Amino acid sequence: MSASAIASSMSLDLAPPPPRLSPADSLFLDFDGTLVDLADNPEGVHVDSVLADRLDALAAHMPGRIAIVSGRSIAQLDALFGPQAQHFTVAGSHGAERRSPEDGHVQPDKPDHLATATEEMRRVAEANDLYFETKSFGAGLHYRRNPDAEPLALREATAIAERHGLTLQPGKMMVEIRLPGDKGQAIETLMQTPAMRGTVPIFFGDDVTDEDGFVAAAALGGAGVLVGPMRETAALYRLPDVAAVHQWLARALENAE
Structure with missing residues (x-):
């Protein structure tokens, strides 16, 4: 991100993203701090049925074009979402592993x-x-x-x-x-899958670990959405908290083309 972009992002707040999704969009979502509130420890987090069903509906509406990109492992995300985790693409461990309908579960060897x-x-x-x-x-x-x-x-x-x-x-x-890998690389790789190729990536994330994803989304013609307080960021939009993300997802599903 350029110095001018940082200066601009810090001098004024960012607008919320328009609550709509089109056939030209691919949706990428961080997990902790974005889809669920942070807890004292990772085991204190759970996925409620409303969120799971909403992501399921989005996955059905935009097949192959919704992905969770998380620092958690795919095994952890599977345990949290249950069978519904198979309905969308997942990049876990900061992109070190991924699972998509086209490629299955791709992961490196453990040294x-x-x-x-x-x-x-x-x-x-x-x-x-x-x-x-x-x-x-x-x-x-x-x-x-x-x-x-x-x-x-x-x-x-x-x-x-x-x-x-x-x-x-x-x-x-x-x-x-x-192991090496970052969310930006994960998004770039997933954008080469048949369902996502040629679409525009929109990535929601809250942490500094999501900045690589914001940069990658922007470079591919899309945008990052910062979740949480304003800070230096490569995101182009912002939502204040997890509840606002849930509201956005609900409205985007209603308005989806």
């Missing part, structure tokens, strides 16, 4: 050092009252219940990532280490 790094993260969590999250291709330290531990969590995770050649990914009240 041996990932298990070692994961165990080191677990020991840091146990020693410092942090919530440890194991993922398919990484591990996270959550300090929402112990905010004073943020410098320690960042320092320890940075050292582990550097020691094992992994990607360091800070997030909201957490930090994780993982």
Whole structure:
């Protein structure tokens, strides 16, 4: 994002996105902080039937053109959505793995050092009252219940990532280490699938981890939608919170062409 774009985005608020979807659009949605409110730990989140049914309806209306792009693993998202997760495309683990009707489940091999790094993260969590999250291709330290531990969590995770050649990914009240990949690359890859090719991507996300996705969407002629308070962002639109995203999805489904 250019310096002028940042300056513009910080000098005034962003408008909400128009509540409509056309056959020329593909919809990409982050999960935590976008479709569901953040919880003290990842296991405290659940998907209610209203949200699941609404995404199901969107998937039926725009087949192959709706995707969840999340830092969670595909296995975690499957557990949260149940069988309905099979009805839309999913990019998990920050794009390290993906599942689409055309390609099935595509994922990298797990290097041996990932298990070692994961165990080191677990020991840091146990020693410092942090919530440890194991993922398919990484591990996270959550300090929402112990905010004073943020410098320690960042320092320890940075050292582990550097020691094992992994990607360091800070997030909201957490930090994780993982295999390489980002949400921008995930969107670019999914936009090459037959259903999405030639369409315009719209990506909703809340965290700094979603900025790569905003940049990728804009580069492909689409737009990012920031969810939450205004900040420096490559998004072109903004919604204030998760509830507003749900309202937008409902109206977009009503207005869908």
